[in-house]
Amino acid sequence: MENAKKAKPAGLMKSGYHHGDLRAGLIEATRQLVEEKGPDGFSVSDACRLAGVSTAAPYKHFKDKAEMITAMVTEGMVRHRENMLNALEGVPVGTPARVTALGRQYVDFALNEPGVFRLKFGGFTDRLDDPKLQEAGEGTFSIVLREVALCRGETEITPDVRRRGFMLWSFVHGLSFLLADPKLTKLGGEFEIDDILSDLSVRMLAD
């Protein structure tokens, strides 16, 4: 009787009933709104309008507004991590070019999804409390650390490797913020992002 209380046949997730997959739909709507109106220009009501459902619908999927937005950011960060891994494909192991490639992908995420990026890193983190989100962030950083270690000829994450990784992250992180704001970017004059990133990688991986 109660042995089959948690049957969740996956193969046909789209064969929903009313909406299909409202949870995903709301997350997508949330993402669009944040991209369109900025990190704070979001309301549950707006997301519902965009998703085409009533304002009460989200509460069947999320405890409250915070959980809804946290879910969206978490999804974004998981996507970010995957992008970072993919960026390494085909780049020779143990070369600074791999670090450069990671930096380029990091910047690209900030440029492609500035709303999500700033929501995650712009100082709202206090309220974004989710183990999966934390895990995605740490996982992403560990990708960088591994590449730095390889470049430095280390077999494990030494304090020196961690320090260099953190410095590289600081740089790419700041660059992402500056590039996401035209008013600030223009102060840098004319430059190629790739040049700056490879220059940086070489400097930070040298002795």
Place this chain on the structure above:
Amino acid sequence: MENAKKAKPAGLMKSGYHHGDLRAGLIEATRQLVEEKGPDGFSVSDACRLAGVSTAAPYKHFKDKAEMITAMVTEGMVRHRENMLNALEGVPVGTPARVTALGRQYVDFALNEPGVFRLKFGGFTDRLDDPKLQEAGEGTFSIVLREVALCRGETEITPDVRRRGFMLWSFVHGLSFLLADPKLTKLGGEFEIDDILSDLSVRMLAD
């Protein structure tokens, strides 16, 4: 001419009427709220409560909420620029130590006033539209450029100087964001901010 009025003296330095200097009082209240509740945890009503005036009072001094918060951020950035200039005092001209000192002050501002810092740089800039604010920002960056030029033996802001300055800014900017968030800072392991900043200055000013 009933001069027997019991008007409170109060130094009269302000235009002494009801509040003294409500404009400044509201800006300070706004700042406190942003520091306490984060970049988006601010409302005109709250600021009024904190300043001890009615919710209609601000509209004698600011056109609307946006102008009020822009004024607060602008004031913060002017303060920031002054701090940067002061940080150079006593540091030998033409040495990387001067760049390091600027970076340290930049980071300190982010740590001391994280709310203002993130409000300015966290992606709300679209709405923060004020010539004085823009000027304060550009002025601050020009301080950095001047020091970089001196270190590089240049007499003017060449493209190379601008590029190095922008890279240094990126780094310090990103570091500030990471340091303002304990969850992110701890990924860097054990380190001294000053060590990282001086290490960075040397690397970025080298040929």
Place this chain on the structure above:
DNA sequence: TGTCAAAGTAAGGACTTCTAACATATAAGT
């Protein structure tokens, strides 16, 4: 005393988040 800028009072009107009660489509069990 009269003027005028600055603050207070009151209120409008729009939005929010979230809950409660009700409706219905799908899945499960018989």
Place this chain on the structure above:
DNA sequence: ACTTATATGTTAGAAGTCCTTACTTTGACA
């Protein structure tokens, strides 16, 4: 197939906050 349970959505609305404006009052100064 039929019933039942569950998940999902809708409608209605409570309860509250917010921004802003119109009008009134206060008090400093000439």
